[in-house]
Amino acid sequence: MLLTPRWVGRFALLVMVVVACAWLGSWQWGRAWGETVRAPSAGVAALIDVHQPGVPVDQEQVGRRVTLSGSFRPDQELLVVDRQQSGRLGVWVLTAFEVDGTGATGDTVMPVVRGWLPTGEAVPPPPLGRRAIVGWLEPTESDALRKRGRGPLPDGQVEIVSSAELLSLWQPPLFQGFVIQQQPQPQPPLVGVSPPSLTVQQPVDWQNAAYGVQWWLFGLFAIFWFVRMVRVEREDLAAEPDVPVAGSLDTMEVPDEHGSSKG
């Protein structure tokens, strides 16, 4: 009965409006509440006390400052492309770091971001020999950060710091997650990277929150309007056989929908 092209078209329009409103609403709502909010944990812990090989980085330990002693492997280094630093595009220099005293068969590797470089700049080699570094513990990066439609990158470049991908590029055993070096401070031309997980707490933006709610209300309103239209149409269809075409307007009792129709 309501499966006419007109109603199918109206329904399609409704779906589009509702989807658009829902999407715009969650976009504004998301903007209002900001990104990950986490205060940096004060203390420095030994890596092995807060993170073990073979398991993902504990949510509680994300952004935690950890100490690692061991040595860099100069032959295992990757550039993580498309990284912003103060509005400039560059790369992260990611180097394998063998952590002393981890693993029975060989030392376990922790990927360490040594710093940021502008695109095209020559990469300084990592320091050799045993050393201790302090850095922020970060979880493996999400595949959602990958750019869609990007072709394969040249050898030695990766798009994200993915534990799964590193496992196939570097010799296991590997820690999951990675560390962003804080100390010793990266030497020029390397620039220190601030950890993405420690984004500054943003106050709630009530304007965006209000916009979000408003978009959702518009979506609900569209549904409400559609349902009302369907009901009116059904009433009209049901009433059609009984209602004379004209002449009922002068009677005292008339159905509501005729009270306002054109005379």
Added chain:
Amino acid sequence: MTKGTAAEQVKANSSALTRYRVMAWAAGIGLLLLCANMFLRYVLDVETVLDLVPRVHGFVYMGYLVTVFDLSFRMKWPLSKGVLVCLAGTVPFLSFVAEHRITRQTREVLAAS
């Protein structure tokens, strides 16, 4: 819908028209304030009390939509007309033009019934 006498219906529809007119003016003025706010905020880069307008205007517009919705079913408008009147509320000054025309049309229809 409840049934009523023709006179009662006309009266109820007139009230719906009044509600629509009030909200059309509120939304129309709100929209102009919104434009003024955007000019002050993004062009002149100053903060004024008008910064409160964006937060509430959407809800005022929502109220406007409800009155358009009510009137459109009472007056048996085609869907396109209802949607166009709703959209008119988003264009500065056009909301006043639309309000004027809808009021005139609706009064003619109500007078004839």
